[in-house]
Amino acid sequence: MSASAIAIDSVPHKAGPNVVRFGMITFLASEAMLFSGLICGYMVLRAGAGAAWQMPEGLKGGFVLVKTIAATLCLIASSFTLHFSEARLIKGTRYGKLLLALTIVLGTLFLCNQADEWRNLFHEGFWFNSAGIMGSCFFVLTGFHGCHVAIGVILLIASLIRALTGNITPTKHGFLECTGLYWHFVDIVWVFLFTILYIL
Amino acid sequence: MSFWRSSFARCGLVLTVLLAGLGTCWADPRTSNLWWMPENASEGGVYIDQLMWFILFLTGIVFVLTQIVYIFFIVKYRARKGVPATYSHGNNRLEIIWTAIPTAIFIGLWGYSNHLWWDVLHSTPPANSLQVGVAAYQFGFSFQYPGTDGKLGKAEASFVSNDNMFGNDPSDPDAKDNFTSSVLEIPVNRPVHIRLDSKDVIHGFYIPQFRIYQDMVPGRMIDWVWFTPTKIGKFQLACSQLCGSGHYNMKADIEVVSEADFEKWYQEKAKAVQPQPGAKLTSVTETKDQ
Amino acid sequence: MSQTIVHSGAETHTGTAHHHELSFFHKYIWSEDHKTIAIQYLFASLFFLLIGGLLAMGVRYQLAFSGQPIPLIGSLLPRWLVTDAGAIQPQGYNGLVTMHATVMVFLVVMPLLVGVFGNFLIPLKIGAPDMAFPFFNALSFWLFFASGIILLSSFFVPTGFPAAGWTSYAPLSANGAYNGSQAGQSLWCVGIFINGLASIAGAVNYITTIINMRAPGMKMFRLPLPVWALFITAILLLLAVPVLSAAAAMLFFDLNFGTSFFEANRYGQPLMWQHLFWFFGHPEVYILILPAMGLVSEMLAVFSRKPIFGYKAMVYAMAAIGVLGFVVWGHHMFVSGMNLMLSSAFSFSTMLIAVPSAIKTFNWLGTVWGGSIRFTTAMCFALAFVSMFVIGGLSGIYMASTPVDLFIHHTYFIVAHIHYVLFGGSLFGIFGAIYFWYPKMFGHMMNEFWGKVHFVLSFMFFNLTFFPMHNLGLNGMPRRIADPSLYDFLKSSQPLNIFVSLSAFGLGLSTLIFFVNFVYSMFKGPKAPRNPWNSTTLEWTLPSPPGHGNFPVTPTVYNGPYEYSVPGMDQDFLPQNQPAPEAARVAVH
Ligand code: HEA
Ligand code: HEA
Ligand code: CUA
């Protein structure tokens, strides 16, 4: 309201990296509940459907499994590359940007695989509205997760731009750190999803 | 400024009382229980009413006591010149007391409720129960009776369809002589065991005089509801779960009749049904007239 | 994230050499000042209160005078809502009820408590210059506002409002062929989803701010109770809202894309919707009451001139409500067709959750005891809150008892319960809090005389409107019935329905007094001093309204929040930022 300018000598009015981190972790708790809701729904529906729960051919074959495992490994590997990239970028040592770029590539590979899988399923006639309850669940779970990965990739690209323009320094790296936390979270969610969707 | 001297407060109280009185007089030409529960007409309802009265007394006492104390404090401790407020941050002994006592009361109340829930209301239905299937659809009810063999036969939610609203198992011969009715006709003083299902959305099976409510859920055959009507008369079954544009008028008649009258009605209805082979067990014609 | 924080922190606050004037856009539209955002929330949600109230008036009109054209405006209303003659039709009625509750819950009470008082009070009370993430705070408001517009926009689609109740039970809600308002229901899902994003953004902000940005000396157990309440509420929001978002997303897909999550004949599960909804829904109702409890506790202490009785017990009770709130959702589903064993278990947890509410009630009585009570308008509302909450809470006990719920489930008894806790509780608390903090927000006092008139009339009409609903419910009147006169067993209670409706109109009109007072005082109200109520908490040490950036010098906190009438002091309150004078005998606790 009345914007009297006053010299502020006050508690951290710029939220420092720690506060930003704290906020991000809080937010991820919320995200975790979102996926918990979806996953609980999945389990209830699967238990209730009994024999009507039909895995489509396109998800059964060994090749599909191999492909998905490869994509999963990409995602897991990307967590590590991001972890090391973060440490390097913050300290300002070498290869930070390269590792970050690698992370982006790995994330994109995962997304491409997902898109390919969806396409195959579509051609097989297995789609969210035509494949019974298993279809509904599969597409919504992978879709929600895919969106998160896509947002993650965008955040990673933004981080890379920051790194390239010299906007990541030992004192200024909240954005990068949050992206990292988010990315690890998305990874962990995938491990759960992979287990319940493809293995169990 | 004192609360009681505040003309606002006095006005408010007097007006509230006056208007409440006015409401009573105006609503006077009433025909039955305007202010209270309709007279109970089932065996289980007796117990529910007892529990209800028990809670009414319990909460009534709690309410009156807390409000008396509260209003007394409010009046007594209104700001007065030269009388400072007591400086106190609380009292741990009091905290323990007023945590422990309500906890004990609530656990006791749960015990009482739970006893009724299992031992009276959801005990196994007696062997002589009349079995009735109840199907709901947008927007009406239909009832199915066991026919001459006295057996409804097996049913499953997955069989429910337009042609088979009650979900009868097509392979079960017991269901072949079942007949349907658009009125829930039941004999007095004999347990009625109902089996509920719904064709489309969730509907509600609600009879206030019997103190009974159960949602009817598509995809679920609910078979744990039974009750014993104790009064001859006409009642109304109201759908009390919002189910769409016709919800406001989704109802069915209930007739509780003497055992003899019931027998007569039942035989007539049962005779009319020729056991027919095949899947189309239940005619929907009678229920379409909604 | 970090970028925005740096931006909003550095340049606007320091203002040493040149004074950075904010543009109109940054001052009033996209403001990142928590106080401005609070006021934006206040205006928006009061506007929605008018709308939600008008919808309620429509509901009450129909219940009293079903089939009769609405006077004056009847013929102007869209055809999904009224007949050609201008009388409300059944489907339109369902839409009114649905949107009345949706608006009141998601666009009125939640934003008033969390958006307005959360934003305004948290930084001021803990001695912080702003929220931790001002950008996300501003975003939260605009998301909320957008969700309101989206939800209400269904008024203009041909099939009208969503009509499946605010609980949107599937499969009715999941299929346009069943509910007849596919577009409205879809907008509902989208609106609720966006509203959820706004809530989550707010919740993250509050939690982070409270944990990280307290002034020196502001220990957790020195936080004023509204801050504690909002803190716990934020945690509930954070964990409960995303579950509703997930459910709303599935519902949206069912409605529009042919998935079958809730469609029984395609192996979906209708009851799953109820579990997901109430897993959110029950924490939600505590989200709607906890902040009000906090605000009321503070007003009771201030105007009794006493420390709050049992401060820690109050905090623990709220925490207990928060935790238990997540395990009682099934009490809405006793007769839904879920396993009977679960009903038993949920009944038990529901009984337990009433205990912390009992603790709070008794501590409020303890606070008033021995006080020196000043009957300001704010205090009147706070006092009334306690009584009304007790009535609403006690009626909850009837439903928590499974056999009794068999009889009263889905009747007007529940409607009475809802309004006693939500109107007599939350909204009374909010009214009180507006009278109380208005001076700090706008720099003017509200008119006390008209405040009292508003209080007395709404107290009266509130009880006349909602108390008889208990009787209607016991008489067997189901909720969400457009025309009770169609039922033989309800014919006798029609006069009571008319009485309730007339009282409801009275309640609506008395609320208008508040609106007039609110607007008038903003321009013509007497100037507010810094500390009109002789209060101890930090916001009252600042000018009214406080400047951008709040505290010129970071305060240091020496005392608990409610040191009133400390023996040995001249004045009867000891501000949190003042060391106790030598002579004062502050109790150590
Ligand atoms: C602010 C909101 C709010 C609050 C605080 C509460 C509080 C409580 N509610 Fe309520 N409730 C709603 C909002 C709220 N509710 C809404 C909106 C619905 C309907 C939703 C819908 O279907 O649309 C609902 C529905 C609802 C149901 C489902 C009814 C049905 O559909 O059949 C039940 C059942 O158990 C219930 C129980 C309770 C209980 C036990 C409490 C307790 O927390 C109350 C505890 C308080 C007290 C008990 C009073 C004070 C205590 C004392 C004075 C101490 C001593 C007392 C004794 C020893 C008895 N509520
Ligand atoms: C915070 C929550 C809140 C609030 C404040 C209210 C306020 C009111 N509510 Fe509401 N209500 C709910 C939450 C709330 N309600 C919920 C959750 C349901 C369940 C819905 C469901 O079943 O899905 C419900 C359902 C509900 C019903 C049951 C409908 C049914 O089941 O068929 C009724 C019926 O009387 C009702 C009435 C009212 C009235 C008269 C008010 C009044 O207090 C409103 C007072 C009016 C104002 C505050 C507005 C200001 C005044 C004007 C705009 C102008 C005045 C104009 C004239 C007098 C003509 N409500
Ligand atoms: Cu069927 Cu309401």
Ligand SMILES: [Cu+2]
């Ligand atoms: Cu609840």
